[in-house]
Amino acid sequence: MRRTTRTTVTVSSDRGVFMISVAAELAEMHPQTLRMYEQRGLIEPKRSPKGTRLYSHEDVERLRRIQEMTNELGLNLAGVEHVLRLEQELERSRRRVEALERRTTDLQAEFAEQIEQVKRELRGGELVPLKHTRDLVPRPPAAAAAEPEPEPPAAPPAPRGPRRIPVERD
Template identity: 45%
Template sequence: MARAQQAPTQSLSQGQPTEEVFVISVAAELSGMHAQTLRTYDRLGLVTPARTSGGGRRYSRADVAMLRRIQKLSQEDGVNLAGIKAIIELTRENEDLKGEVAQLRAENEHIRQHSSSRGGELVHVPRSTAVVMWTPNARRGRR
């Protein structure tokens, strides 16, 4: 029954189905929740489904997985909705930071390979708190 109500999204550029999406009643059934609960979670920003031009909600498989995770945190772990929202936000931030770290490590490795391929050495330069004031020598320009 749930299978008949799903609708694949269409790629605007090629007209090909790109991902399965579900209307709210199917997403509610797949996640084991009531449709009104999904509307509440959308309103609170816990899960934000895509919208049709008419405003209808369309839930992806990732959205359904997030709904199941929210249900587990709420029912099995006893976390309230504010706590769940914080967990989701921190998880997303953590994933973003992991991506940045991976990118920086790749850049660092590229720099190391590039510098060593030209025979250059990486030398540690100690930090200094000394301040050096440079002023141009007025006598040099007048000679």
């Protein structure tokens, strides 16, 4: 009994594996059309060391898409170029937005940690209500005798809850 061995090869979708005749057949186009698309910059096949065009699976899919835009949607090649350029810009913008969203999430986490750190520090220190802070700074004796104490200005509406100022311990 003869034993057969099966080998599976995985090829990345952007690796050039098809020569122009095979790629043209897969995309249902004439090879000259592929050359023209390359000349216009619509497709950029890889090259072998000897200069042979090598088309990838992604290239073939792009060729099919170009054909769909021209045949079914009625776009000319200038329109196809414009659509493809806009799609590239859109993809770049998506990647940029994703990067900015990741950065925003990181910054929010960092700020939340900093806020928690400040809260922990405040819990450890002595807190003095704001209305008693005048007593912390003594007035010079000469100024106190020479001038009568001014009337305090009308107090603004009290904020919600008491304000507290941290005071360092000696």
